[in-house]
Amino acid sequence: MDIKQVWQDYRCELERFLRSRISNPEDAEDLLQDIMIKTYQQLHTVQDPSKLRSWLFQVTRNAVVDYYRQSRQVPPDASFLMDEGTERYEQARQELSECIHLFIKQLPENYRLAVEAVDLRGVSQKALSEELGVSYSAAKSRVQRGRQMLAGIFESCCRFELDARGNIIDYQSKGICVP
The missing domain is CATH 1.10.10.10 (Winged helix-like DNA-binding domain superfamily/Winged helix DNA-binding domain)
Structure with missing residues (x-):
């Protein structure tokens, strides 16, 4: 899988997801960059390309959890952090x-x-x-x-x-x- 193609395909969707959960646009953009780096570093671990989207959103949810833990803020709606059906x-x-x-x-x-x-x-x-x-x-x-x-x-x-x-x-x- 090519990182450029992956990022081109999912960047906007991930950015919308982040902005819907983090009120500060600059923080959301910083997280998006961190997620891009993590994707670049860990993309090779995704065995099944059909699970790429799920993997990206799990990385993104984890980044949001870490953001709120570090800042000690309570997210306005954190129910997405433990989506029903996830392991x-x-x-x-x-x-x-x-x-x-x-x-x-x-x-x-x-x-x-x-x-x-x-x-x-x-x-x-x-x-x-x-x-x-x-x-x-x-x-x-x-x-x-x-x-x-x-x-x-x-x-x-x-x-x-x-x-x-x-x-x-x-x-x-x-x-x-x-x-």
């Missing part, structure tokens, strides 16, 4: 879903039942109140408090990087956290 997203999702069941078991029973019903089984809070024989307000409180407790357990065991909407874009375990 990284699926791996993180699987690992966190395994943890959530263990962590839910650590909740006091009334909160555990509420969180399991609403968040795992998809029961509405209204139906939960009827199921438990408590007021709607009490059911909502149990779900909210259970979620807060669960978040506390997660925060004590993991460091999370969140996007502007509060979605997890990356995480790192603080150690082994089991009941």
